[in-house]
Amino acid sequence: MTDQHPAAPLWPAVDDLWSRLESTRTHTGQEGLLLRILKLSEEVGEVAEAVIGATGQNPRKGVTHDWDDVQAELCDVAITALVALRTLTPEAREVFERHVERVRERATKPSE
Template identity: 55%
Template sequence: MNDSAWATVAELNQWLTQDSQLPEETQKILQILKITEEAGEVAEAVIGATGQNPRKGFSHSWEDVEQELCDVIITSMVALTRITPQAGQVFSDQLRRVRERALGPS
């Protein structure tokens, strides 16, 4: 993930928290729970893209699924930013560990 993406996430985090009266710890917890909400929207879009809800039929497209997946990623990035000021480095380190575990050392 490039620095520009993390800078945008920091701006979004600032915007989301600037007027909140909630304690910081509560904001962190709610942001983490928001990931689950967004994942549910991915599931809804997949069901809609495959026409699996008999009442709604084909209510979504695969482009909708793509957008919802991006929302999960962005929401997760904001949550990570709230937990650590080194979010970008934490993500890069974890991605490297997962890559090495799956594909071996580079």
């Protein structure tokens, strides 16, 4: 099965999403930044809801989601985090890549 749309490079896609959100946002300045960051909590809650739904842990509702839903919600968390980072700094790509490198270095160091 082939994709109908080729995958967009990550950072241009983040910049595009950020631009679209910026053009319609009603809260600016620090309030707008904080609201953009708080959006992460909402998205993480949707991951939890999908996991609970995929495992049928709510006896009243039963199975309401599947693991594809969980994957999609996790992607939404990642996208929301990257857009929030882009809202905080125009150098989001560089900040993120430096941080990933630090995390990789920590992960490869032997425990003390």
